[in-house]
Amino acid sequence: MTLAEDAIAWYDANARxxxxxxxxxxxxxxxxxxxxxxxxxxxxVEPAWHAWMTxxxxxxxxAADPPSEAIRxxxxxxxxxxxxxxxxCAVAMVERHGGDVPSDLDxxxxxxxxxxxxxxxxxxxxxxxxxxxxxxxxRRVVSRAVEGKPDAGPATTAADLAAMEELLPASPAxxxxxSIAFMELGAIVCTARSPRCPSxxxxxxxxxxxxxxxxxxxxxxxxxxxAGTDRQVRGLLLEVLRHATGPVPQQRLDLVWTDExxxxxxxxxxxxxxxxxxxxxxxxxxxxxxxxxQTL
DNA sequence: GAAACGTGGAC
DNA sequence: TGTCCAAGTTT
Numbered sequence: 001m002t003l004a005e006d007a008i009a010w011y012d013a014n015a016r017x018x019x020x021x022x023x024x025x026x027x028x029x030x031x032x033x034x035x036x037x038x039x040x041x042x043x044x045v046e047p048a049w050h051a052w053m054t055x056x057x058x059x060x061x062x063a064a065d066p067p068s069e070a071i072r073x074x075x076x077x078x079x080x081x082x083x084x085x086x087x088x089c090a091v092a093m094v095e096r097h098g099g100d101v102p103s104d105l106d107x108x109x110x111x112x113x114x115x116x117x118x119x120x121x122x123x124x125x126x127x128x129x130x131x132x133x134x135x136x137x138x139r140r141v142v143s144r145a146v147e148g149k150p151d152a153g154p155a156t157t158a159a160d161l162a163a164m165e166e167l168l169p170a171s172p173a174x175x176x177x178x179s180i181a182f183m184e185l186g187a188i189v190c191t192a193r194s195p196r197c198p199s200x201x202x203x204x205x206x207x208x209x210x211x212x213x214x215x216x217x218x219x220x221x222x223x224x225x226x227a228g229t230d231r232q233v234r235g236l237l238l239e240v241l242r243h244a245t246g247p248v249p250q251q252r253l254d255l256v257w258t259d260e261x262x263x264x265x266x267x268x269x270x271x272x273x274x275x276x277x278x279x280x281x282x283x284x285x286x287x288x289x290x291x292x293x294q295t296l
Numbered sequence: 297g298a299a300a301c302g303t304g305g306a307c
Numbered sequence: 308t309g310t311c312c313a314a315g316t317t318t
Contacts, residue, residue: 044304044313072315085316115316155315183314192312193307223311225301232306235302248313267300268313273301 003145003202004169004178011181011203016188018042021050021180027101027126028059033084034118034125040077042169042187048077060099065290069277072242080238084287095283103127116157119239130172132135132164135180137186141202142167144190148207150216151192233257233266243275246291247283 001009017082019025020033033054036045052073062070062182067087074083089111093099101122108119120131131142139152142163164182168175189196195205195210197213208214226232236256241248257263279285 006315038314039301039315040303041305043314076303078304079315081301082316113316113317133314136312180315187314225310226302229302231299231301234307254308269300 002167002169002204004167004174004181006075006201006205007181007185009176011177011184013059014188015181015184016042019130025126026057027122028057029053030126031089031101031114032086032117032149035082035089036077037114038082038118048073048075056090058099059090059093062087063094063099067274067289068286068289071238071286072140075242076239077140080275082113083274084273086093088112089114089193100103101126104131105129105131109199116161123257124176128172128176130168130170130175132161132168133183134160134164135183135186137183137190138164138179140192141182144195144208145202145206148211150208150214191235230262230266230269233262234270237263237267237270241284241286243287247285247289250282250284253284260283 015021018033020029020280024289025033029049033045033049036049036052055073062105065087067084067114070083071080072089074080078085089180089281092111093101099109101125102111105119105123108114108122111117111119114122117133117135120133121135121139123129124131124133124180130266134157136152139155139160142160143152144169146163164179169178182268185200185202189200190202197209200206200209201208233256237253240253247273253267255262257266267276273280274287276284277287277289279289285291
C-alpha cells in the first residue's frame, strides 16, 4: 500500500460530512468554502457557508450586489478583505468567464483572492483535475510522515508542491481523493498539537513516529500579539460599519479606540484597502453602500 | 522573504 | 491568562 492508498482508505472511513463535499456542490460552492476556510476553522465556516450560498447561489448573484453586502455577510469570520476579494472575484468571473468558475488553473490563479492553494483546490475538488494541493495540513503530514520532521518549516511553495506530487497517484480522480485525504488527516489526526498517532493510518510507516516522535527544537518563532494592534482597531471600526444602516459619522468611529493616531491609521488603511469609503465630509460607509441622503 | 491581515476556541 | 493555532493571499 502506498501512502496515498492508505490515506484514501482512512478517509473513506473517517471523513467528516462537510456540506461543500456533497457531490451536488457547485464549483462556486467549492470556491466559497475554500476562501472561507483560509485561516478560519471549519466549525465557524459551516453556518457562514450555508448562509452565503443561500443568498448568492451563483457568482452572478453576488456580483449584482455591492461589496458592502458581502462584507456584512462575512460577519465575524475574520480577514474581511477575503469578502471583498470574493466579491471582486465574482465580478471578474462574470466579466471574463460568463459567470462560471473557470476550470483552467491559470485562469483561476488570475482571480482576486485566489492563490496557489485555492486555485489548485478548486481545479482539483470542483473539476477533478490532477494537481498537487498543498495546505498547512498537507505540509505537516508530509513533513512528519515522509521527512521525519516534527513539523513543517516555513512554506516553500515549489518544493512543497514537488513533495506532494511525488505522492500523487496517476489517475486524476484518485489523486484528488488522495489530496483531500491528506488534508483531512492533518486536520483531525496529524494535528499541530497532540497528534493522535494511534488513530493514524501512517502509524507504522511514519518517519517521525519511527524516529521516536522527537519534539521541535529551538525557540518557536514569536507571533505578533493581537491586542493593541492596528488589526484590532480595524476590526472594531469595521464592526461598527457592518451594523450601520446609514453613513457613520466620524465621531461615532472615534469611540472605538482612544489613541487618535492609531485610530486614524487604521481607518485610512481600511479606505486604502477598499473596504471602507468616505461619505460626505465627515462620515464613512462600507465600500459600495449607497444610502439615501438624509433629509431633515 | 518578511510582514500585514481578524477572530475565537482550546489548553 | 496568555499563547498557539485554524483549508492563505497579497505586497
